[in-house]
Amino acid sequence: MTYLVFARKYRPQTFDEIVGQPHIVKTLKNSITNNRLHHAFIFAGPRGVGKTTTARILAKCLNCETGITITPCNKCSICTEIINGSSMDVQEIDAASHTGVDNIREILEKVAYSPIKARFKVYIIDEAHMLSKAAFNALLKTLEEPPPHVKFIFATTEPNKIIPTITSRCQRFDFKRVENVDIIEHLANLLEREKIKYSRQALSIIARESGGSVRDSLSMLEHIVSFSSGEINEEAITKALGLISRSTIIKLFKHILNKESDRAVEIIDESYIAGFDLSILFNELLALTRNVLLLKIGQTRIINNYLNSDEIEEIKPFLPQITTQGLHMLFDTFFRAAEEVGRSEQPLLTAEISVLKAISVSSLKPLEEIIQRFEELERRLSVEERGLKPSSIPQTKPSQEVNLEQPEIWLNVINEIKKRGKISLSSMLEDGVFLSFENDKIKIGFKGAIQLSSVRDPANIKFIKEVLKSLYGRDIDVIIQDLSISEKTAASISEEIAKKKSESTRKESEDMMQNPLIQTAIKIFNATVVNSKDKK
Numbered sequence: 001m002t003y004l005v006f007a008r009k010y011r012p013q014t015f016d017e018i019v020g021q022p023h024i025v026k027t028l029k030n031s032i033t034n035n036r037l038h039h040a041f042i043f044a045g046p047r048g049v050g051k052t053t054t055a056r057i058l059a060k061c062l063n064c065e066t067g068i069t070i071t072p073c074n075k076c077s078i079c080t081e082i083i084n085g086s087s088m089d090v091q092e093i094d095a096a097s098h099t100g101v102d103n104i105r106e107i108l109e110k111v112a113y114s115p116i117k118a119r120f121k122v123y124i125i126d127e128a129h130m131l132s133k134a135a136f137n138a139l140l141k142t143l144e145e146p147p148p149h150v151k152f153i154f155a156t157t158e159p160n161k162i163i164p165t166i167t168s169r170c171q172r173f174d175f176k177r178v179e180n181v182d183i184i185e186h187l188a189n190l191l192e193r194e195k196i197k198y199s200r201q202a203l204s205i206i207a208r209e210s211g212g213s214v215r216d217s218l219s220m221l222e223h224i225v226s227f228s229s230g231e232i233n234e235e236a237i238t239k240a241l242g243l244i245s246r247s248t249i250i251k252l253f254k255h256i257l258n259k260e261s262d263r264a265v266e267i268i269d270e271s272y273i274a275g276f277d278l279s280i281l282f283n284e285l286l287a288l289t290r291n292v293l294l295l296k297i298g299q300t301r302i303i304n305n306y307l308n309s310d311e312i313e314e315i316k317p318f319l320p321q322i323t324t325q326g327l328h329m330l331f332d333t334f335f336r337a338a339e340e341v342g343r344s345e346q347p348l349l350t351a352e353i354s355v356l357k358a359i360s361v362s363s364l365k366p367l368e369e370i371i372q373r374f375e376e377l378e379r380r381l382s383v384e385e386r387g388l389k390p391s392s393i394p395q396t397k398p399s400q401e402v403n404l405e406q407p408e409i410w411l412n413v414i415n416e417i418k419k420r421g422k423i424s425l426s427s428m429l430e431d432g433v434f435l436s437f438e439n440d441k442i443k444i445g446f447k448g449a450i451q452l453s454s455v456r457d458p459a460n461i462k463f464i465k466e467v468l469k470s471l472y473g474r475d476i477d478v479i480i481q482d483l484s485i486s487e488k489t490a491a492s493i494s495e496e497i498a499k500k501k502s503e504s505t506r507k508e509s510e511d512m513m514q515n516p517l518i519q520t521a522i523k524i525f526n527a528t529v530v531n532s533k534d535k536k
Contacts, residue, residue, distance in 0.1 A: 006218040010190050013074050018050050019186045019214050020178030029070045032061055038171040040143050040152040044159035045175025048215030051155040055124045059090045063118035078118050089118035096127045101134040108142055111150050121150045128154035129161035136163050143169040177212025198232040205237050244276050249284045256358050257321045264355045278351040279342035286334045292318050293327045329361045410434050416467050440476050445483040456480050
């Protein structure tokens with residue numbers, strides 16, 4: 001008996017056997033049951049997802065000798081002829097080799113005649129996007145007003161190439177890529193019927209490599225069965241398909257995160273000597289990075305379609321080792337490496353340097369973290385500029401002369417009042433003269449009568465005391481003195497502020513340049529400090 005490949009031997013023969021297209025199956029079943037079936041269809045989708053198979057099943061449903069049904073018998077002469085491809089009334093036409101208008105005219109000449117044996121004439125036009133524009137135009141009138149006994153089904157992988165006037169006359173069904181879980185179940189069922197041992201891990205690899213195509217997965221499976229002549233396992237698959245083992249990819253990724261340059265380069269060299277395509281290696285690293293990233297952001301639904309529970313447990317240790325930003329940078333590095341290695345005349349050298357780049361990228365601090373540390377530095381410098389900590393306010397002796405370091409205490413109060421929106425009050429206070437600070441009493445002098453009257457207002461005095469307490473953690477009394485009476489001379493606090501600020505700015509600039517954080521930032525960005533200023 002002639003050997004049948006898996007794709008033909010296990011081709012679905014009923015709607016219920018179609019893999020991974022429940023939305024298509026449900027719509028067609030309802031249309032048949034309710035007698036609302038369109039006269040022309042476009043089946044669009046990637047290769048190997050069931051477009052032509054569904055078209056054949058639909059043809060059987062319409063022409064089965066048991067009557068129009070959603071479950072053809074697959075035993076009557078008409079069903080058997082459609083399965084074998086020998087039916088005169090159900091014709092499959094390869095548009096890739098019948099692209100011209102003359103080929104379409106031959107079909108149109110036969111359309112008017114009744115079916116020879118079946119209930120409907122069904123024309124399945126595969127790779128329909130290959131038809132010429134003239135051929136499409138020749139179909140327009142027939143598609144708009146077809147004979148009642150004719151159905152057209154256009155199967156295509158590129159529906160955008162079908163002209164709009166054809167699309168508007170057809171009912172379109174979009175076939176999706178089959179999920180890995182469905183492919184795994186389909187392959188497992190097939191292997192059990194073939195009585196071949198297998199591991200779920202191996203089938204998971206085949207599903208991923210198939211890219212959502214059931215036909216591709218069956219072709220790979222058949223290749224592996226012929227190669228292994230025993231149990232289908234991960235080792236057999238990697239050898240038969242020339243893939244790099246998952247354990248090798250995991251190990252390489254681990255060396256990159258651990259900054260183990262020598263071991264990472266060693267794996268690259270071993271893979272090259274073994275004859276593996278190094279661009280495929282980087283594509284595998286891309287996929288692993290993507291999976292780690294999805295797991296890190298908590299996208300379990302998507303990740304479960306690509307990885308089984310054991311594979312998920314394998315990559316979980318990577319989560320705390322690298323940030324989301326670091327994974328983004330690694331992904332970009334691997335993406336460029338896969339392209340560069342693929343077109344390089346020296347793939348080994350390119351791959352080695354790319355892995356070393358990935359190691360350096362994985363060790364970089366995320367930009368957000370650098371900015372956060374800069375902001376923390378600014379806050380620390382701002383606190384230092386404002387003056388002493390709450391627990392270390394200086395206590396002066398009664399006989400102590402005015403200390404020019406102590407106006408900083410009052411300056412902090414003025415700045416805080418500004419922040420709280422009391423601009424006019426803060427302006428008046430800046431014209432005052434700091435006299436002394438002793439025994440939890442701060443003494444400020446003013447010359448102008450208007451200023452004295454305004455500052456001595458009970459509401460203002462209360463507000464100033466609240467600010468002092470919020471800054472220094474205890475009650476501090478405020479004494480306002482009339483300098484026009486005491487004739488005490490002292491520098492205006494605004495002059496002292498300017499002087500202290502100038503000295504403070506110079507000191508901050510010097511200290512800033514010695515700060516390890518600033519030095520690190522200069523090295524990271526290869527930068528030069530031009531100027532520094534307060535963040536307002």
